[in-house]
Amino acid sequence: MAQTADHGGGVRSLRVPIPDNPLGHTLVYVVDTDRGPVLVDTGWDDPGSWDALTEGLAAxxxxxxxxxxxxxxxxxxxxHGLSGAxxxxxxxxxAMHAADISVIRRTRETRPERWFAYMADKLAAAGAPEEHLAPLRAARGRASLPGLASALPDREIVPGELLDLPGRRLRAVWTPGHTPGHVxxxxxxxxxxxxxxxxxxFSGDHxxxxxxxxxxxYEDPDDTTVTDPLGDYLDSLERIGRLGPAEVLPAHQHPFTDAPARVNQLLTHHEDRLTGLLALLTTPLTPWQLAxxxxxNRPWDxxxxxxxxxxxxxxxxxLRRLVKLGRAEAVAGSDPVTYVAA
Structure with missing residues (x-):
């Protein structure tokens, strides 16, 4: 399969591999401007991925x-992995949206052991068994996570505004859900x-x-705000559906047309999934038990x-979405917390 593709109009793409991941690769887009090429995304920070990016750019x-x-x-x-390189x-x-810049800043300033402690506590609260928590507790201070030292962006993408790409009209559309600052x-x-x-x-992962x-x-050890990422995502999907682009250039798989039809498929999928979860919540379950x-795409084991x-x-x-819609509720006094259909 070709590693690069010309999409016409001064837009090309190249495949940057993601190590040990079923997605296989990230599609990095090269957009010609009057001041030189601009990349949309860069791929995973790995020597083989850097080589693929370099070879693709040469092509x-x-x-x-x-x-x-x-x-x-x-x-x-x-x-974002290769942006610093x-x-x-x-x-x-x-350039990146401010909400995701704050994630980058926070992860750069937080010691890895705090992330492992945070994840262990979060999973314990969700009802994870001790055999799952033990490796996380043991890893504190001895391991790192991808993205903890990624490059700090120096420009902010402002939703609704055109980016500073001379000779092009590229407008940012804020689409939170997959991350708080996805655009x-x-x-x-x-x-x-x-x-x-x-x-x-350019739809990224949205x-x-x-x-x-x-x-x-959305993971933030210091933020106690009760967010609703799925609600954010569904709202963002509808916004993209109304936009009606002629073609979608995603960060994975392949370009496609008829964005409104794909949006409707995804809206239906998530509504079906929420309805299916309510059937599981006829008896109280922790988030872990629900998962x-x-x-x-494979059995839990x-x-x-x-x-x-x-x-x-x-x-x-x-669960957050179901609770916000009044379709499920937390069971008072349960520890770890369980949820049941309302």
Whole structure:
């Protein structure tokens, strides 16, 4: 399969591998501007990924040293990981939404052992068994997590505003849910192949052609605000559906058309999932117990250790949504807390 693709109109993409991940790769987009190429996302921070980025840029007729700027859809390491290396090679600016910049700043300033303690406490509160918590408690001070030292952006993406890309019209659309500061980027230019619709959309992980992005809790050890990431995501989806781009250029899988139809599929999927969870909540369950019973892409006993954290976070996000809608409630006095259909 070709490692680079020309999408016309001065937009190309290249595949940057994600080590040991079923997604396989991140699609990094190269957008020509009057001041040189600008990247939308950069890929995972790994020597093989850097080589792929360098080779892909060479195939596009450029190099890391010629990059003018980097626009990041969200802070996750398969999108933001190589941004610092690109900036070091070229002096490029790095732009990100303020909410995700604050995540980057917080993770850079927080010792790894505090993150492990925080995760252990969160999982204990969600009802995780001791055999799952023990490795986290043992890892304090001895391990690190990807993204803890990622590059601090130096420009802020302001929702609704055009980015400073000379010769292009690229407008930021704030689409929280997958992360608090996720943005899609609307290229407000006629589609090069004349497809009907309103320009093209760099959708990051917000809108993908065949899979649904992870929607979990926003993690902040110092913030006690009760957020609703799934509600944020569903609202953001509807906003993108109304935008009606001619083509979507996602960060994974492949470009596609008919964004409103895909949006409707995802809205239906999440409503079906919420309804299915209510059927499970006829008896009180902790978030961990709910995650064990939810439908994933494999049986629970085959889900890797680290992926179970993600699954429980997704279960909690769905529980938050059900509670906010008045369709489920916490059982008073339960510890760890259990939830039941209202």
């Amino acid at each position: 596009c007729g450029t190099s890391p040293g010629e990059i003018h700027g980097v626009v990041i859809t969200h802070h996750h390491p398969d999108h 690109v900036r070091e090679a070229s002096g490029a600016w790095i 899609c980027l609307h290229l407000e230019e006629e589609h090069p192949a004349g497809l009907p619709g309103h320009g093209r959309l 809108l993908l052609p065949e899979i649904t992005p992870h929607i979990g809790l 064990e019973r939810m439908e994933w 085959r889900i890797p250790y680290g992926s179970r954290h993600i699954a429980v976070s997704e279960a909690e996000a769905h």
